[in-house]
């Protein structure tokens with residue numbers, strides 16, 4: 448399998464190459480040269496497989512040429528063995544039409560673990576083929592950071608630098624990152640938003656003094672969903688859920704709390720691979736650039752507004768570029784120009800082809816704070832389910848989307864409510880307990896560095912603390 452950049456000028460790479468590269472050298476994101484496609488019989492034959500085996504079936508076409516099936520199987524078994532639920536991503540029925548797909552049974556209690564437990568092992572596996580060293584630079588609005596740190600803490604050939612917006616993640620989220628005491632883990636709180644952090648991370652990939660791919664000293668890679676391997680692993684749970692609800696013979700709709708557009712783009716990939724999906728419902732909070740883009744074609748980023756669903760406080764959704772590339776005719780040169788315009792103006796209009804292509808599968812909705820709280824209260828009272836704020840935004844959108852009542856609607860439950868105890872308690876009166884393995888989180892010592900939100904400050908810090916690559 449070969450991968451090409453959405454901006455058309457970076458060299459095509461294989462799976463190992465894109466996993467270690469993270470972002471393409473032309474600033475674009477890697478996507479498969481063409482989508483692998485399963486027949487309906489092949490999908491039907493996946494029903495009932497254990498999660499790790501399903502993961503092998505779904506991901507093998509993407510890793511072909513870089514991993515044997517046995518290597519992939521070993522990595523999946525180890526990754527999904529770290530989950531606290533045998534089903535890995537269990538489905539919970541709410542009523543006749545609605546289900547929750549619980550994606551928070553991994554080590555750090557958010558959907559990010561599903562991909563990052565695998566990605567940490569993929570990095571180590573590929574690094575063992577050379578004696579190189581990897582520098583991970585990532586941005587987080589709360590969940591990616593802790594999941595990535597858990598996945599690579601203590602690994603010898605990896606340094607990880609995670610930037611989070613100071614004061615804009617929950618205390619549990621921050622402590623999950625900053626209490627990990629391992630020499631290769633570097634937490635940085637920046638003065639700014641997630642968007643600022645993400646922009647600086649992307650800039651470092653193209654910094655000739657830093658990135659080995661551009662002549663610099665460090666082999667930099669990504670743990671955010673700009674890294675293709677992240678998305679690939681998230682495709683699997685769409686198959687897992689649909690197969691339990693009668694797929695592929697029956698279509699299923701998914702409501703996805705959305706920020707960086709990675710999770711819902713994984714649903715789009717599942718559809719491109721042949722999984723019958725009725726609709727993908729993109730659920731945003733008041734940081735609603737995606738809702739505006741999908742409903743009116745206006746992709747313009749305002750200032751990020753802090754909310755009780757902080758992980759979705761994002762205005763520049765990196766993976767939207769992958770969708771625009773695919774539905775807009777896969778014209779990397781034209782998209783590179785369109786994205787340059789967006790980077791300069793923080794605004795752009797979708798083309799008619801992009802709007803029509805997106806509307807074939809995507810619907811969107813926006814839930815403000817009041818709608819989010821009302822849905823949390825409703826779920827507690829009507830279903831006895833305590834939802835985290837992000838999941839509540841997904842469920843609000845699921846209930847409002849007007850999906851045919853005969854079609855099951857699965858809301859992705861992206862985080863455990865105990866990650867956001869203040870918001871949950873204020874709305875439902877329930878104080879959600881952390882699992883016992885994390886019971887001492889508030890007794891552990893924190894360590895992190897506060898830096899101004901300027902690129903130079905971040906670059907200098909990384910350059911001082913990272914290990915140089917052997918081919919730099």
Ligand SMILES: Cc1ncc(COP(=O)(O)O)c(C=O)c1O
Nearest residue numbers: 590705706707708709710758861
């Ligand atoms: C709990 C939670 N829900 C939803 C999202 C949004 O997911 P995505 O960025 O893949 O759209 C995030 C962050 O990414 C998250 O941490």
Ligand SMILES: N[C@@H](CCOP(=O)(O)O)C(=O)O
Nearest residue numbers: 587588589590591671672707
């Ligand atoms: N919500 C994320 C933000 C980054 O998203 P990613 O999926 O691209 O890593 C977070 O919690 O960090």
